Amino acid sequence: MDGTVLVADDDRTIRTVLTQALTRAGCRVHATSSLTTLMRWVGEGKGDVVISDVVMPDGNGLEMLPKIAQDRPGLPVIVISAQNTIMTAIQAAEADAYDYLPKPFDLPDLMKRTARALEQTQHIQHIQPEPATSDEDHPDELPLVGRTPVMQALYRLVARVMNTDLSVMISGESGTGKSLIARAIHDFSDRRTLPFVTTTATDLRDLEGPARVLARVRGGTLLIEEIADFEDEIQARIVRMMDTPGDHVPRFMATSQSDLTEGMESGRVRQDLYYRLCGATVHVPALRERVDDIPLLTDHFQAREERENGTKRWLSPEAVELVRRYSWPGNVRQLENAVRRLSLTSRADEISKAEVEMVLGSQPEAEPILGGGEREKLSTSVQRHLQRYFDLHGNMLPPPGLYQRILREVEAPLIEIALEATGGNQAKCADLLGINRNTLRKKITDLDIQVTRRRKLM
Numbered sequence: 234m235d236g237t238v239l240v241a242d243d244d245r246t247i248r249t250v251l252t253q254a255l256t257r258a259g260c261r262v263h264a265t266s267s268l269t270t271l272m273r274w275v276g277e278g279k280g281d282v283v284i285s286d287v288v289m290p291d292g293n294g295l296e297m298l299p300k301i302a303q304d305r306p307g308l309p310v311i312v313i314s315a316q317n318t319i320m321t322a323i324q325a326a327e328a329d330a331y332d333y334l335p336k337p338f339d340l341p342d343l344m345k346r347t348a349r350a351l352e353q354t355q356h357i358q359h360i361q362p363e364p365a366t367s368d369e370d371h372p373d374e375l376p377l378v379g380r381t382p383v384m385q386a387l388y389r390l391v392a393r394v395m396n397t398d399l400s401v402m403i404s405g406e407s408g409t410g411k412s413l414i415a416r417a418i419h420d421f422s423d424r425r426t427l428p429f430v431t432t433t434a435t436d437l438r439d440l441e442g443p444a445r446v447l448a449r450v451r452g453g454t455l456l457i458e459e460i461a462d463f464e465d466e467i468q469a470r471i472v473r474m475m476d477t478p479g480d481h482v483p484r485f486m487a488t489s490q491s492d493l494t495e496g497m498e499s500g501r502v503r504q505d506l507y508y509r510l511c512g513a514t515v516h517v518p519a520l521r522e523r524v525d526d527i528p529l530l531t532d533h534f535q536a537r538e539e540r541e542n543g544t545k546r547w548l549s550p551e552a553v554e555l556v557r558r559y560s561w562p563g564n565v566r567q568l569e570n571a572v573r574r575l576s577l578t579s580r581a582d583e584i585s586k587a588e589v590e591m592v593l594g595s596q597p598e599a600e601p602i603l604g605g606g607e608r609e610k611l612s613t614s615v616q617r618h619l620q621r622y623f624d625l626h627g628n629m630l631p632p633p634g635l636y637q638r639i640l641r642e643v644e645a646p647l648i649e650i651a652l653e654a655t656g657g658n659q660a661k662c663a664d665l666l667g668i669n670r671n672t673l674r675k676k677i678t679d680l681d682i683q684v685t686r687r688r689k690l691m
Contacts, residue, residue, distance in 0.1 A: 234255070234258045234259050234260050234344075234347065234348045234351055235259055235260070235351065236260055236261070236281035236282065236351040237260065237261040237262070237263065237279060237280050237281050237282075238251075238255050238260050238261070238262050238263075238280065238281065238282050238283075238284060238347060238351075239262075239263050239264075239265075239271060239274050239275070239279065239280035239282070239283045239284070239285075240252065240255075240262060240263070240264040240265070240284045240285075241264075241265050241266070241267070241268060241270075241271040241283070241284070241285040241286060241289065241294065242264075242266065242284075242285070242286040242289075242313070243266045243286060243288075243289055243290055244286070245266070247286075247313075248264040248265075248266070250340065251264070251284065251343075252264050254340060254344060255344075255347070258344060258348075260347075260351075263279065263280065266289070266290065267289070267290070267291055268285075268289045268291050268292040268294065268297055269291055269292075271283070271285065271297070272297060272300065272301075275301055275304055275305055275308065276304055278305070280308065281308075281309075281350075281351055282308070282309050282310075282311065282331075282347055282350045282351055283301065283308060283309070283310040283311065284310075284311045284313060284343075284347065285297070285310060285311070285312060285313070286312075286313055286314060286315075287312060287313075287314040287315075287325075288314070288315070294312060294314075295312065295324055295325060295328050295330075298310055298312075298325075298328035298329060298330055299328065299329075302329055309331035309332075309350035309353060310330050310331055311330070311331055311332045311333070311334065311343070311346060311347065311350060312325045312330045312332070312333045312334070313333075313334050313335075313336055313338055313343070314333070314334075314335060314336060315335070315336040325448075326445070326448035326449045326451065331350050331353075332346050332350070333445055334346070335439075335441060339675075342435055345435065378526065378529055378530050378533045379523055379526040379529065379530070380525070380526060380529060381523040381525050381526050383518045383522060383523050384518070384523055384526060387414075387515065387516075387517065387518070390513075390515055391414065391417060391418055391515065394418065394513040394515070395418055395421055395422045396422050396423050397513070398482075398484060399512035399513045400475075400484070400485040400486065400487075400509060400510050400511070400512040400513070401415070401418060401484075401485075401486040401487075401512065401513045401514075401515060402486075402487055402489070402493060402510045402511045402512075402513070402514045402515070403415055403486065403487070403488045403489075403514075403515045403516075403517060404488070404489050404490070404491075404492070404493065404514070404515070404516050404517070405488075405490070405516060405517030405518070405519070406490060406517075406519050406564055407490055407563065407564065407566075407632060408520075408563045408564035408565055408566035408567055408632070409517040409518065409519060409520070409564045409565060410517055410564075410565055410566075411488040411517050412431070412456065412458070412488065414515060414517055415454070415456045415486045415488065416429060418454075418486065419453070419454040419484075419486075422454075422484075424452070424453050424454055424484060427450075427451060427452050427453030427454070428449060428450055428451055428453035428454075429453055429454045429456070430446065430449045430450045430453065430454070430455050430456070430483075431456045431458060432446050432455060432456070432457055432458070433457075433458055433459075434462070434463050434464065434467050437463075437467050437470055437471065437474075438467065438679070442470070443470055443471075443473070443474040446474070447474065447478060447479055447481075447483065450481070450483040451481050451483075452481030452482060452483055453483055453484070454483060454484045454486060455483045455484070455485050455486070456486045456487070456488065457471065457485070457486070457487040457488070457510075458487075458488050459488060459489060459490065460487040460488070460489050460493070460502070460506070460510065461489045461490070461491045461493060461496045461501060461502055464681045465503065465681075468502070468503045468506045469503065469506075471506060472503065472505050472506050472509060475509050485509075485510065487510050493507060493510070493511065494507075519561075519564055520561040520564045520565055520568060521560055521561060524557055527556055527557050527561075527568065528553055528556075528557070530565060530568055530569075531548060531553070531556060531568065531572055534568070534569050534572035534573065535547060535548075535572055535576060538572065538573060538576040538577075542576070542577070544576055544577075545582060546575065546576045546579055546582055546583075546584055547582065547583055547584065548575075548583070548584045548589070549583050549584060549585055549586060551585070551586040552584050552585060552586045552588070552589045554586075555586050555589050555590065555593075556568075556571075556589060556593075559593055563632070566632075570630070571589075571592055571593065574592055575588060575589065575592055578592075615643075619639070641680070644676065644680065645680045645682065647666075648662070648666070648673070648676060648677065648680065648682055649682055651665050651666055652677075652682070652684055657684050657685050659673055659674065659677075659684070
């Protein structure tokens with residue numbers, strides 16, 4: 234994370250913990266126990282994100298939000314509060330807080346939300362100097378590019394479902410633009426003036442999560458990302474949330490990389506959730522399914538690079554043909570990153586085939602890697618698997634969030650094997666792993682690990 238975070242809390246321990254965690258993550262931190270000091274910092278233009286308690290010695294943090302919005306439009310404020318009531322969440326949302334977390338909060342969760350808030354601030358700062366590329370100059374242009382029959386069929390389907398209240402299920406591989414489709418449906422619908430809120434499993438994990446999310450949406454559009462990966466308990470909460478959304482009924486949309494029908498048949502996706510979400514289904518094609526759009530997309534990304542950096546670049550005919558033949562496992566997102574890199578590193582205005590080959594690299598087949606024998610060190614085996622994973626992306630980087638994905642892959646089997654070894658005794662398992670028992674319980678819940686108690690000779 235990169236940016237400055239302003240922390241306001243009258244609890245010295247919380248200020249210390251947040252300061253240390255945010256500093257380790259790469260942020261600059263200003264911490265205070267006074268709302269007066271916080272407001273002075275905001276007025277001076279300091280900070281990219283604010284984390285504030287509600288009840289402070291010199292005022293109420295929620296009452297300061299309108300003033301912050303007036304002085305610093307777009308500055309995200311994350312509200313934390315020991316007043317763990319639905320009304321507090323609603324009041325925070327009504328005051329346009331970026332996010333709300335009850336105390337005691339989960340520190341990693343708060344760090345993720347802060348990172349997202351910083352990304353939003355940086356994105357706003359990045360796009361403000363570019364009025365020439367606003368949608369007002371191209372009012373009929375969707376935030377998608379493609380002229381092939383499959384894309385035209387997609388546009389027609391989007392137009393048909395746009396102003397209905399049907400829930401929408403959007404499927405497609407990673408990097409195809411599922412979130413762009415959801416945003417387009419919202420931005421060109423009757424709900425365009427209402428909030429567009431994206432939520433993940435983390436937002437719905439605690440009991441008050443659905444209420445907080447609904448309070449933020451306020452009758453707008455709620456996008457649930459990668460619904461097939463949600464645990465059964467959270468899926469059940471979404472069903473209840475869709476059945477009883479309150480006074481302001483939002484439009485529900487969801488995305489999934491996997492086939493939701495297959496997920497329902499295999500038991501990974503609840504039947505009741507499936508039928509509620511699939512009011513209309515939209516499939517976003519992979520880039521290899523619309524090869525003729527690749528030159529158009531390339532021109533689009535190069536034109537954007539020219540506007541942003543003032544460097545005009547184009548592909549040679551041989552380079553264009555190579556780009557068309559590439560399989561693009563990362564789809565449009567990978568193409569975008571490749572064009573950006575080529576535009577920055579090319580030695581001439583015309584990008585050669587050789588330069589494209591250097592950026593794309595080879596395309597090794599995704600074959601499974603066998604173990605290297607019983608005496609191989611764990612670190613060596615892990616290194617081989619990780620190197621293979623990077624190689625599969627050629628010279629492009631894997632999707633963001635790799636650290637947490639890898640940790641989850643390793644953490645789940647480690648805990649499962651440790652629980653098996655200790656006969657399901659969580660106290661012994663926590664001691665074996667060297668972690669706090671409450672931490673173990675939370676990980677068991679988060680990773681959806683089944684625990685069976687039995688006698689075990691130790």
